[in-house]
Amino acid sequence: MSYNHQEIEKKWQERWESSCVFQAQEGVDKPKFYCLIEFPYPSGAGLHIGHPRSYTALDVLSRKKRHQGYNVLYPIGWDAFGLPTENYAIKTGRKPQEITRENTDTFRRQLKSLGLSFDWSREVNTTDPAYYKWTQWMFLEFFKAGLAYKAKMAINWCTSCKIGLANEEVVSGVCERCGGRVEKRDKEQWMIAITKYAERLLQDLETVDYLEKIKTQQRNWIGKSEGAEIDFPVEGMEQKITVFTTRPDTIFGVTYMVVAPEHPLVGRLTTDFQRTEVEQYVRQASAKTDIERGNEEKTKTGVFTGSFAINPATQEKIPVWVADYVLMGYGTGAIMAVPQHDERDRAFAMQFSLPIVDKPFVSFDEALERTGGRKTVQYKLRDWVFSRQRYWGEPIPLVQCKHCSPETGGWIPVPENQLPVVLPEVEKYEPTDTGESPLATIDAWVNTTCPMCGNPAKRETDTMPNWAGSSWYFLRYIDPHNNEAFASQEKLKQWMPVDLYNGGMEHTTLHLLYSRFWNKVLFDRGHVPVSEPYTRRHSHGLVLASDGTKMSKSKGNVVNPDEIVREYGADSLRLYILFMGPFEEPVPWSLNGLIGVRRFLDKVERYASGWNETNAQDLGTVIEPHLKKVSDDIDAFKFNTAVSAFMRLFNDLTDKVMTRDQLKRCLIVLGPFAPHLANECWEMIGETGLVEEQPWPTFDEALLVQTSIEMAVQINGKARATIALAPDADQQTAQTIALAQANVQKYVEGKEIVKIVYVPGRIFNIVLK
């Protein structure tokens, strides 16, 4: 390694900081470009080598856009509420606030060492009361819009974290964070009615430019199905059983019905004779967790209620069963079973020897007419469980009063001028075994007065989930120091929507959907100017360990970016992380690859330091195609081939001396990739100012067109020779040259030429017989 990366990287980082070149500007006459990465959770482990992948890629884009005259907003902040910090606080007896400060300090230092062009003047932190004041304010907007409600419901309870989890946080039956066992518990929870926005969240995907796989995943998660509700009368009972079906047209094949064990009519449907058996079954089913239910996929269980329903289309009498393969949480919690048509119904019918009949389908409309069914739409999306019984989150800014607002259960919003409701200091952060938040133990905080009537009232002690602060941070970056509003309307209009948002696929159904929803609610209430927050969404692949497995602390295969920066330099790390593979795909980490890019940087440095204008020659036709390729690849997210184009450029130049202007162009284009070295070389050749202040080169078409290319000559589709000719040469010219080749003659001799396929610039193929 020839150049001293530690010295020059520090030097240019200081220059950038003092010159403020990366700050987004207000009130300038330039097109805006809002470029966003998912802000990190500042964990105690420090920056993961995966973080720089996304950050560097968008840094390259941001830098190019600035060169091109855009007013670029590329901000950074901290998504700092959450369990790992709280758990660490419990373990060490320290304050989460203090731990967060330490962790963000580490992350900030690490990110700065990478030379990322973030606008640090807009740094936000979700745990800052000045920030979460607005998270609370927005929650109250949800509340006022009737979108936040408290409901007793079976929630997923992590037995290890002692916390309720959203469905999204339960991964294959265990807690996403700690891997602990999850069971069902009834609990009063704040819920957010995201399902009211299901249709718009689905429809508006048509209006945005997301990678198709991201749209698909969101569509599947929302899970719209169109069908019908049909009422089935029950013998000897007033109430009817309403089912949801996507296939009312199979109504003639119905041979029985099933209701979920939690269905409200189970008790009434059960005859005395069947009661013991049904009650036992219901008890067993409720004791089962979701995993246990899932594990029994093969064998269906269930029990006959003793009641019979009437098929409204045929007036046939059909038995009503209770079985846990029907879920209370979807549709109406009751189905009409068509074993001939539905696999699950068939498995159940065979298990319990129920009839399977082969009846013809009728049309959808005819079926509705015959049964009195109603067209409906169902979604798999569920409402968002918004309460956490933990300390390290935003307090939910509500007070419960015995005298006021009975229609909301006595819940009164804390007035705006009393926000934020600040997290009080507590002695211990352990969650209580009763399932209450640690905040519930602080009487002085819990007991307050009602903002409406002034009588004694109690604060809500639940806190918000970690998804709250991250659902709107992109809005705060726009006006981060505003005390009057989360952001001014004027600035929101200037910057929204985000032009490019990059993040991991793991956030597609959680953060991405939540934040789209959150923004839509704010839009509907007139607080933001656009309905969709992100114009374009991209994703990056994971950085894996060198053996292709996930990096993890327990396996000890985690790569520390600090070490790489120290040993090889930030520019090497930047370049390698872009070079290692296609941006969207997972790639294994390799130290060997890193050595390769460092050698390339050394070569550039040697070239610049040995460069002497007096020997220069015009190398435009050599250089320009490469620079054009790099420039185009940036926009296409093909950073790996952009780097390789750079390597080819300098391979082609080793013993040639380009002009000052050409060298400057090369350094400007190198800037986004290896900004420290680009500036160092810029200075080395006697230029002043920063590379960042230079305009992006435009490319002269005349230098990009090649006058002579190498073309393969094929015989019957097999390459037999290579000829040099103009890309637009006519067939006669091409044929004369091609047939003159010795190796072509060898094959053509004595054979008949059946056909010649000539695609100028591409191929010359002779077909023989």
Added chain:
RNA sequence: GCCGGGAUGGCGGAAUUGGUAGACGCGCAGGACUCAAAAUCCUGUAUGGGCAACUAUGUGCGGGUUCGAUUCCCGCUCCCGGCACCA
């Protein structure tokens, strides 16, 4: 099971409106420089045959379309990610 993505040298990968497969990098081999080493530079490097020119084979497997297929079509295998009794 369903949805999405993938499979190319010793390794990471490149190439698609179908047009010389293996760019670029790593590794490896040989050479130059050096007392020597490091660094650097040059040459070679898919596999088999051949001194070479060249030649046969080759992009997970089996078929097909085409002058020509890594690329398009049909049928499989395996791997990764997501969802999963959603009626």
